[in-house]
Amino acid sequence: MSKTIKGFSKLSKSAKIxxxxxxxxxxxxxxxxxxxxxxxxxxxxxxxHDEFIENTISNYYLPYGIAPNFIINGxxxxxxxxxxxxxxxxxxxxxxxxxxxxxxxxxxxLSTEKTGQIHFFYTGAFEDLQSYFESNKQRLLDSxxxxxxxxxxxxxxxxxxQLIDKTNELANYYQLHLSFETIDSxxxxxxxxxxxxxxxxxxxxxxxxxxxxxxxxVPNCLxxxxxxxxxxxxxxxxxxxxxxxxxxxxxxxxxxxxxxTHNKGIMNGIDAVVIATGNDFRAIEAGAHAYASKDxxxxxxxxxxxxxxxxxxxxxxxxxxxxxGGLTTSHPLAKLSLKILQNPxxxxxxxxxxxxxxxxxxAAIKALITTGIQKGHMKMHxxxxxxxxxxxxxxxxxxxxxxxETTISHSSVMTALKKLRSMS
Amino acid sequence: MSKTIKGFSKLSKSAKIxxxxxxxxxxxxxxxxxxxxxxxxxxxxxxxHDEFIENTISNYYLPYGIAPNFIINGxxxxxxxxxxxxxxxxxxxxxxxxxxxxxxxxxxxLSTEKTGQIHFFYTGAFEDLQSYFESNKQRLLDSxxxxxxxxxxxxxxxxxxQLIDKTNELANYYQLHLSFETIDSxxxxxxxxxxxxxxxxxxxxxxxxxxxxxxxxVPNCLxxxxxxxxxxxxxxxxxxxxxxxxxxxxxxxxxxxxxxTHNKGIMNGIDAVVIATGNDFRAIEAGAHAYASKDxxxxxxxxxxxxxxxxxxxxxxxxxxxxxGGLTTSHPLAKLSLKILQNPxxxxxxxxxxxxxxxxxxAAIKALITTGIQKGHMKMHxxxxxxxxxxxxxxxxxxxxxxxETTISHSSVMTALKKLRSMS
Numbered sequence: 115m116s117k118t119i120k121g122f123s124k125l126s127k128s129a130k131i132x133x134x135x136x137x138x139x140x141x142x143x144x145x146x147x148x149x150x151x152x153x154x155x156x157x158x159x160x161x162x163h164d165e166f167i168e169n170t171i172s173n174y175y176l177p178y179g180i181a182p183n184f185i186i187n188g189x190x191x192x193x194x195x196x197x198x199x200x201x202x203x204x205x206x207x208x209x210x211x212x213x214x215x216x217x218x219x220x221x222x223x224l225s226t227e228k229t230g231q232i233h234f235f236y237t238g239a240f241e242d243l244q245s246y247f248e249s250n251k252q253r254l255l256d257s258x259x260x261x262x263x264x265x266x267x268x269x270x271x272x273x274x275x276q277l278i279d280k281t282n283e284l285a286n287y288y289q290l291h292l293s294f295e296t297i298d299s300x301x302x303x304x305x306x307x308x309x310x311x312x313x314x315x316x317x318x319x320x321x322x323x324x325x326x327x328x329x330x331x332v333p334n335c336l337x338x339x340x341x342x343x344x345x346x347x348x349x350x351x352x353x354x355x356x357x358x359x360x361x362x363x364x365x366x367x368x369x370x371x372x373x374x375t376h377n378k379g380i381m382n383g384i385d386a387v388v389i390a391t392g393n394d395f396r397a398i399e400a401g402a403h404a405y406a407s408k409d410x411x412x413x414x415x416x417x418x419x420x421x422x423x424x425x426x427x428x429x430x431x432x433x434x435x436x437x438x439g440g441l442t443t444s445h446p447l448a449k450l451s452l453k454i455l456q457n458p459x460x461x462x463x464x465x466x467x468x469x470x471x472x473x474x475x476x477a478a479i480k481a482l483i484t485t486g487i488q489k490g491h492m493k494m495h496x497x498x499x500x501x502x503x504x505x506x507x508x509x510x511x512x513x514x515x516x517x518x519e520t521t522i523s524h525s526s527v528m529t530a531l532k533k534l535r536s537m538s
Numbered sequence: 539m540s541k542t543i544k545g546f547s548k549l550s551k552s553a554k555i556x557x558x559x560x561x562x563x564x565x566x567x568x569x570x571x572x573x574x575x576x577x578x579x580x581x582x583x584x585x586x587h588d589e590f591i592e593n594t595i596s597n598y599y600l601p602y603g604i605a606p607n608f609i610i611n612g613x614x615x616x617x618x619x620x621x622x623x624x625x626x627x628x629x630x631x632x633x634x635x636x637x638x639x640x641x642x643x644x645x646x647x648l649s650t651e652k653t654g655q656i657h658f659f660y661t662g663a664f665e666d667l668q669s670y671f672e673s674n675k676q677r678l679l680d681s682x683x684x685x686x687x688x689x690x691x692x693x694x695x696x697x698x699x700q701l702i703d704k705t706n707e708l709a710n711y712y713q714l715h716l717s718f719e720t721i722d723s724x725x726x727x728x729x730x731x732x733x734x735x736x737x738x739x740x741x742x743x744x745x746x747x748x749x750x751x752x753x754x755x756v757p758n759c760l761x762x763x764x765x766x767x768x769x770x771x772x773x774x775x776x777x778x779x780x781x782x783x784x785x786x787x788x789x790x791x792x793x794x795x796x797x798x799t800h801n802k803g804i805m806n807g808i809d810a811v812v813i814a815t816g817n818d819f820r821a822i823e824a825g826a827h828a829y830a831s832k833d834x835x836x837x838x839x840x841x842x843x844x845x846x847x848x849x850x851x852x853x854x855x856x857x858x859x860x861x862x863g864g865l866t867t868s869h870p871l872a873k874l875s876l877k878i879l880q881n882p883x884x885x886x887x888x889x890x891x892x893x894x895x896x897x898x899x900x901a902a903i904k905a906l907i908t909t910g911i912q913k914g915h916m917k918m919h920x921x922x923x924x925x926x927x928x929x930x931x932x933x934x935x936x937x938x939x940x941x942x943e944t945t946i947s948h949s950s951v952m953t954a955l956k957k958l959r960s961m962s
Contacts, residue, residue, distance in 0.1 A: 331794055
C-alpha cells in the first residue's frame, strides 16, 4: 500500500480507480460502484469525455436546466444553464417572464478586441530597441502567416503590435503588446500560438524574453445588456420599488463588501450559460472581476437610473466567448446548447450571456429588497435537504406544504420530518 | 408553435424537452436522443440530480479526474478535480510529483472570519441610532438563538455585531456589520437567515432596511500555501530558473494585463477542487479576485522570493469553503471527493484548495518561462481535436506521433489527417 505512485497517468482507468480505492478509502467496493454509476452506458460517449482531460475516472454532473421566455433584441430564446445552485434557473425564468411583457432585454456588443503580450527584459538603450522593433515589425507579423491564414480569411487576425516601455514600473521591463480579432472563437490557442511564434523571432542582444501569453483582462471586449420601462409598469408600487432597487445598486457601487456579492450573483447567471456552451468560466470570471476593480475600487458591474419616470437597469461586462473551437464543438451538450440558442455568433452569445447576468442580478436585488433572499433560495433547497434525509415522495409533499410560510433550515426540516414519522 | 410559454416549470421533464425540441430545433428526434443519452440509467440517481435545480433536462458532464502525489503538511493526498480544461489535471500531477521530493507543500489557515451586513438608510440623528443600537444589541443577537443553536454547539455562531456609519460615502447609509464563525459549513444559508432575522427585529422610526446579505468578500478567511527548496534542487540550472520564475511573478504584481491571466491560472486549479467537493466556485472566484484588487491595483495572488539560496513560492488566498451542508453532502460525487481527501474539516479543505491553486500557478509559470504554454496545452488538446475530426484509434496514434515536435493547431491536425487518409 502506497499513497504516492509513479506512472499513474499511464495506468488504465480501472487500475487508477483500484489504486485510489485501495489507498484512500475504507470501502473500495462501494467507492467503485459510486464512481461507475456515473459512467455513460454508451462507451463511445464515455471515451470522448474521458479524453477531455488526463486521469479521468468519472463524470461530474452539473444539473443542466432551461430558463425559457427570454426576449433579447426582440427574439424569444430559451437559455440553457449548467449550475449546481438551486435558485439560479428558477430566478432566471421568473425575470425573463417579467421583462417579456415590458419590452424584453436589449443587448449590444460594444467592442471585440482581445490582447496578448510578450513580456521581456532589455538592458540596452531604448532607441536601439525601438529601431529594432520598427524595422522588424512587418517581419514579426509575417512570421505568423501560416497561423493566421484561416483567421484572416474569416475577417480576423492580428490587428496591431506595439512596443511598450514599462521600465518605470519594473527595471528593464518591456512588452510587445498585440491586439487580435478572433471572430467566433475565444481565441486563446490562436493568440498564444501567434505570440510564441513572434517571440521566437524577436531576437536581439540584451533582450531576454520571459513569457508570451494572452491576457484574460479584456476591457475592450465589452457587451452591454439592459432593461427599461416606465416606473408605473414595475408593479403596484412601482416608484417605491424602483427607488429601493436603485438604492441597492448604489450601495453596490460604493461598498466593496456588497459589490463582491452583488457581482457574484451576476456571475451565477453568466457562468451557467458559459459552462453550458462549453466556454471557459475562469477566463470570464477573471475578466469580469478585474473589470469591476478597474477604477481602483471594486464596484458593481450593473448600473441603475430613474429618469423621466423611466426605470433603467443595465450591465457593462467584458466577455471573451467562442462559438467555434474548444469544447463548444466537441462536448455534445455544449453543441446542443448552441443549437438551443439558434447557433449564435460569438457576438450574439456575448449578448445572451450578458442578459443572463443582468437577469440574475435583477432577481437577486428584487428578492433582497422585498421578501429577502432566503425565501426563494430555501424553497429550492428544501428538496435537496429532503433527499439528503431520505424522505419519500409522500413525505416530500407533506413537508413542502408545512414549510410554505415557515423559515427553512436543515435542522427545522429534520425536526419536522422526525415529527411526521413519529406520528405515522 | 410558440417560443414563449406559461407554466413551463410545472411541465414534466419530457414535456419540457418536447416543447424545447419543437420550438427551438430542426431535428427534435436527434435532439432528444442527445439529451437522454446523458441521463443516468439509475432513476433514483437521476431524480436526485433533477431536483438540485429547476427545469433540469439533463446532466452536464465535467470530466472528473485525479491528480495524485500531493504531499501537504507531510500527508500524501490524491486530489479530485472537476474541470473541462485539458491541461489542468496533467499540470497538477506533474507539479505534485516535482515537489513531493522537495519537501512537499506547506499550508496554514490564517483566519476563518465570515461577514454579513444589514444595509439600511436612516434619516434621524446619529446619536439616537447609536443609542437604539447599543440598548438593543443583545436583543437582536438573542433573536437568532433558535437559528444559531446548532452552530453554537459546534463552537461557531455570531462573533460580533457593529453599527457602521457610511454616510460619508452615501447619504443616510449605515450598516449593521456582523462577523461569523461557521466551522465546517460554508455558512451562506446560516448567515443570511441570521441577518434576515436581526433585520426583522431592527425597527425604529427613520430606519429603512434595504437588504440583508452575507459578503463573499472574505479577506479574513485566509489560507497560505507554500513550497520552498534550495535553489540548486530546482534542476540543473536552478538559479537561472528561479530568477526567471521570480521575474514572471514580479511582472504579475505590477502589470494587471498579466495579473488577471496569472490569477486565472490559479483559479483553474482552485475551482476544479471547489467544484469536485460540491462548493460554490462563483463565491470563491469573487472573493479571490476582489482580494487581488484590494490595494487599488489588480495584482498576483502568488508571491516569490529568493533568499539565502532558498527559492520560496506562496499564495495567500481567501477561501470560504464547506465540508458539510449544501451539495457537499447531497451530491454523491462531492461526498466521494471528500472521502478521497480523507474527510477533511473546512480548514483542511482550505489548505488543499490553496495548494491546488499554487501548484497550477507553478505549472503555468514553469511552462511559460521554458517551453511556452502551448506545447503541453495542445498536446492534451490534440485528443479533442482528433475526436472532433472522427479519427480512429489507429489514426490517433499516428497523428500523435507526428505532432510530437510540431506546433499543433486545429487546421494543421486536420491537414495531417487528410493526408494520412489519402495515403491509406
